[in-house]
Amino acid sequence: MKNIKNNSITAIFLLFSAFAFTQTPPPPNNGTTGSGGSTPVGGGAPIGNDIAILITISISYAIVRHYKNQQTNKGLYFDSK
Incomplete structure (x- = not known):
């Protein structure tokens, strides 16, 4: 019974702490109420270079992990013989 109560x-x-992090969506065109405007919601931040950096770091990490795994297992990949 105590375990059910704690769970x-x-x-x-x-559940209720998740609601503490919810926010209302930003107003369109950075708060201006006039019609038109070329600024998209979110400010139009360029993320192209950041994605390239993330992919480069991820590939580097994968190569290092693969190299360390080969050194640890001496390249045998768990042969059962």
Whole structure:
């Protein structure tokens, strides 16, 4: 019974704490109420270069992990013989 009560309290806490991080969507065109405007919602931030950096770092990490895995397993890939 105590375990069910603790799980229930934890679930309720997590549910209500998730609502603390919700926000209303930003107004269109950065708050201006006039019609038109070329600025998209979010400011039109360029993320092209950041994605290239993220992919480069991810590939580098994968190569290092693969190299360390080969060194640890001596390149045998878990042969059962």
